[in-house]
Amino acid sequence: MIKYLELSxxxxxxxxxxxSAVARVVDSGWYLQGEQTRLFEQxxxxxxxxxxCVGCGNGLDALTLILRAYKEMGVMNDGDEVIVPANTYIxxxxxxxxxxxxxxxxxxxxxxxxxxxxxxxxxxTPRTKAVMIVHLYGRCAYTEYIYDLCRRRxxxxxxxxxxxxxxxxGSKRTGSLGDAAGHSFYPGKNLGALGDAGAVTTDDDELxxxxxxxxxxxxxxxxxxxxxxxxxxxxxxxAAVLRIKMKYLDAENNIRRSIxxxxxxxxxxxxxxxxxxxxxxxxxxxxxxxxxxxxxxxQTYLYNNGVQTVIHYPIPPHRQLCYAGFAGLNxxxxxxxxxxxxxxxxxxxxxxxxxxxxxxxxxxxx
Ligand SMILES: *Cc1c(COP(=O)(O)O)cnc(C)c1O
Numbered sequence: 626m627i628k629y630l631e632l633s634x635x636x637x638x639x640x641x642x643x644x645s646a647v648a649r650v651v652d653s654g655w656y657l658q659g660e661q662t663r664l665f666e667q668x669x670x671x672x673x674x675x676x677x678c679v680g681c682g683n684g685l686d687a688l689t690l691i692l693r694a695y696k697e698m699g700v701m702n703d704g705d706e707v708i709v710p711a712n713t714y715i716x717x718x719x720x721x722x723x724x725x726x727x728x729x730x731x732x733x734x735x736x737x738x739x740x741x742x743x744x745x746x747x748x749x750t751p752r753t754k755a756v757m758i759v760h761l762y763g764r765c766a767y768t769e770y771i772y773d774l775c776r777r778r779x780x781x782x783x784x785x786x787x788x789x790x791x792x793x794x795g796s797k798r799t800g801s802l803g804d805a806a807g808h809s810f811y812p813g814k815n816l817g818a819l820g821d822a823g824a825v826t827t828d829d830d831e832l833x834x835x836x837x838x839x840x841x842x843x844x845x846x847x848x849x850x851x852x853x854x855x856x857x858x859x860x861x862x863x864a865a866v867l868r869i870k871m872k873y874l875d876a877e878n879n880i881r882r883s884i885x886x887x888x889x890x891x892x893x894x895x896x897x898x899x900x901x902x903x904x905x906x907x908x909x910x911x912x913x914x915x916x917x918x919x920x921x922x923x924q925t926y927l928y929n930n931g932v933q934t935v936i937h938y939p940i941p942p943h944r945q946l947c948y949a950g951f952a953g954l955n956x957x958x959x960x961x962x963x964x965x966x967x968x969x970x971x972x973x974x975x976x977x978x979x980x981x982x983x984x985x986x987x988x989x990x991x
Pocket of ligand 1: 683684685686713714716717759761785787788808809810811821822823
């Protein structure tokens with residue numbers, strides 16, 4: 626069976642280095658807010674191209690802390706609106722509702738599967754305070770139009786970079802394109818820890834300080850609490866692991882890209898809609914989505930022939946029980962994507978034979 630993603634293989638690529646880095650932390654006796662965290666934050670900020678990086682517990686916390694910090698800073702208030710893509714992982718939207726803010730969902734484009742920037746302006750109301758873009762599937766959702774619109778309308782631009790570590794736009798990296806970005810290092814992400822971890826990147830020193838304070842119980846000075854914060858920190862073991870894995874991120878993203886190029890060049894089955902070549906050039910291919918009207922049949926066929934696939938995602942956020950208030954929304958493109966999307970295995974551990982097998986099976990599907 627070709628598994629969708631075998632994390633043991635991902636880790637095995639750098640097992641010796643990871644083991645010794647973890648062992649050094651174990652022996653050091655210092656497990657939180659130490660040297661590994663400080664160095665990781667510095668190296669990741671340099672990598673992304675921002676002045677600050679603040680580590681936190683996970684990707685959802687990173688996004689939640691950004692919005693919470695904007696509330697503490699007086700930029701946003703309860704009930705204000707944040708524009709978010711309708712087809713995203715639920716965490717993007719949870720970060721908004723968690724803060725007592727209102728998510729306003731905007732449809733994607735079918736050719737890019739990213740938020741349709743032409744629809745953003747009409748979603749703006751007097752209560753809109755921010756636009757959150759999500760670099761879903763490892764593809765850049767940022768456009769200069771969105772940036773200019775946010776500047777013109779006085780809105781903060783927030784990036785959800787959980788799926789796109791290393792993705793570029795021109796000479797910049799996603800995570801440095803807006804006012805602040807949330808990153809997840811969930812094990813299955815392109816840059817994954819061996820547990821939960823996340824980070825916020827920004828050039829804004831007040832925001833960086835506020836996020837750091839909020840993630841540390843609301844305390845900037847020990848036992849002095851200026852905000853009602855929470856505990857959301859990255860731990861030393863995860864920071865040490867991420868420092869090792871970061872060194873290989875670009876090379877591993879290049880392997881992902883070359884596999885994606887092989888899929889695109891060789892899969893010619895008219896029943897399948899693959900991403901376009903041009904659009905993929907800068908993608909880091911966290912996920913390789915294929916659209917097929919007979920998606921469930923395709924998934925069963927691949928499984929019966931030894932290939933495991935995953936659906937990202939089977940139910941769109943506005944159809945989830947927890948968001949019953951959205952149930953009346955009419956979002957046909959989002960729903961179509963959620964009905965037709967199937968993610969084909971794509972990661973740096975696949976060998977040539979596995980890629981060829983997958984291509985052959987996709988072409989043989991009738
Ligand atoms: C994974 C993910 C998150 C959440 O990250 P966690 O570290 O799992 O909390 C947020 N947004 C998107 C788009 C994601 O894929």
